[in-house]
Amino acid sequence: AQSVTQLGSHVSVSEGALVLLRCNYSSSVPPYLFWYVQYPNQGLQLLLKYTTGATLVKGINGFEAEFKKSETSFHLTKPSAHMSDAAEYFCAVSPSNDYKLSFGAGTTVTVRA
Amino acid sequence: ETGVTQTPRHLVMGMTNKKSLKCEQHLGHNAMYWYKQSAKKPLELMFVYSLEERVENNSVPSRFSPECPNSSHLFLHLHTLQPEDSALYLCASSQEVSENSPLHFGNGTRLTVT
Numbered sequence: 001a002q003s004v005t006q007l008g009s010h011v012s013v014s015e016g017a018l019v020l021l022r023c024n025y026s027s028s029v030p031p032y033l034f035w036y037v038q039y040p041n042q043g044l045q046l047l048l049k050y051t052t053g054a055t056l057v058k059g060i061n062g063f064e065a066e067f068k069k070s071e072t073s074f075h076l077t078k079p080s081a082h083m084s085d086a087a088e089y090f091c092a093v094s095p096s097n098d099y100k101l102s103f104g105a106g107t108t109v110t111v112r113a
Numbered sequence: 114e115t116g117v118t119q120t121p122r123h124l125v126m127g128m129t130n131k132k133s134l135k136c137e138q139h140l141g142h143n144a145m146y147w148y149k150q151s152a153k154k155p156l157e158l159m160f161v162y163s164l165e166e167r168v169e170n171n172s173v174p175s176r177f178s179p180e181c182p183n184s185s186h187l188f189l190h191l192h193t194l195q196p197e198d199s200a201l202y203l204c205a206s207s208q209e210v211s212e213n214s215p216l217h218f219g220n221g222t223r224l225t226v227t
Contacts (some may be wrong), residue, residue, distance in 0.1 A: 009153065032212050043117070043203055043218030044156075051213055090156070094212045100169075101216070103156040 002027040002093050006104035014112045019063075019078040021107050023091030026072060033074040034092040034101070035065055044090060050074065051096075061085070086111045116140065119204050119219035126194065127227055134189040134222045136204030142217070144210045145187040147179060150201040150221070162187065163210040194226045 007022040025031060032051050036044040048059025055067040061084075065076045074091060091104040117138045126132050138145065147159040161169035162181040176198075178190040187204055201221045207214035 004155070034215065036216075036218075041220065043119075043205075043220045044216070045218070046215045049215060096212055099161075099210050099212045099214070100158065101156075105153060105155050 002031065002095055002102050004091050004093050004102050004104035006089075006091050006107050008107055009105065010108045010110070012110045012112060013081045015083060016080050019076075019081045019085060019109065021076040021089050021091075021109070023065075023074045023076065023104060024072055025074065025091070025093040027093055027095055029095045029097055031093045032096055033065075033067060034094075035059065035063070035074075035076050036090045036092060036103075037061075038088045038090065038106075040087070047076070047089075081109075081111050083111050083113065085109060117204055117206055117217050117219035119202075119222050121222060122220065123223045123225075125225045125227060126191070128194060128196075130194075131190070131192040133191065134202055134204075134224075136187040136189075136219055138185055138187075138204075138206040138217070140206055140217060142206040142208050143184055144207045144214070145181060145184070146205040146207075146216065147187065147189055148203040148205060148218075150203055156203070160189075161210060168210060191224075194224075196226050199224055199226045 005024045034049045035047040050057045050067045058064045088106045092101045094101045145162045149157045159173045160179040165181045180188040203221045204219045205216040
């Protein structure tokens with residue numbers, strides 16, 4: 001069984017500041033890891049994913065995440081926040097031998113001008 | 114149209130009503146999903162279809178009844194719902210039912226049960 005914990009249900013950053021969203025997971029087999037973003041009144045959109053290989057993964061809109069097996073983490077970062085980054089972000093994990101995704105509860109990001 | 118389209122966007126229904134949610138994907142995918150999104154809770158997987166065959170029913174009450182007539186269309190038939198069923202219902206599709214196939218979501222149907 002796998003589970004996902006997103007630390008902090010709400011994050012507020014200034015425009016131009018670093019965005020850091022934390023995600024820790026548990027999985028009994030090597031995981032596949034995902035970050036999705038949900039803008040207001042929309043569905044979820046894939047930001048990036050890690051399956052195998054390079055542990056630093058780059059996604060859309062300037063986001064990246066690093067898989068750290070020893071810490072069971074997959075934190076999402078963006079060096080400089082933009083107003084358009086205001087959204088809810090979801091971390092998700094699936095075991096490498098099963099399609100079922102487990103989602104975290106989400107982190108809402110607000111960006112201050 | 115492209116992507117995953119869900120109708121209606123909003124639905125208000127009484128507990129004795131029968132209604133249906135519709136989802137259509139234009140991505141040529143073989144797998145379709147229903148998820149329930151409630152406030153401050155993780156997304157809950159409800160049903161999974163692969164090539165019109167149901168492969169997953171995640172202990173969903175029988176008042177929710179899915180239908181997948183072809184690989185492009187997915188319905189969720191609703192009857193005698195409860196107020197706690199109020200939520201955002203998201204449809205998604207993927208190339209195949211696989212751990213390596215990312216999901217593509219529709220914008221959801223906001224359901225309110227009165």
